[in-house]
Amino acid sequence: MKPKTAFIILGIIILAALVLRIITKEDNWICQNGEWVKHGNPDTEKPSQVCSE
Numbered sequence: 001m002k003p004k005t006a007f008i009i010l011g012i013i014i015l016a017a018l019v020l021r022i023i024t025k026e027d028n029w030i031c032q033n034g035e036w037v038k039h040g041n042p043d044t045e046k047p048s049q050v051c052s053e
Contacts, residue, residue, distance in 0.1 A: 027040035031051040038046075 027042045029036045029042055029044070029047055030039045031037075034051055036046050036051050
């Protein structure tokens with residue numbers, strides 16, 4: 001594999017990782033042990049439905 005091709009592939013992988021990091025929402029509510037737990041700083045209120053794993 002040529003170095004130029006390797007750098008292009010590496011750049012695509014890094015770009016894809018950055019895009020996924022930006023798109024995925026980190027601030028949300030997680031159900032743990034039957035309780036809603038904050039993860040980060042969610043924009044929404046605590047869910048009203050029952051938390052069951």
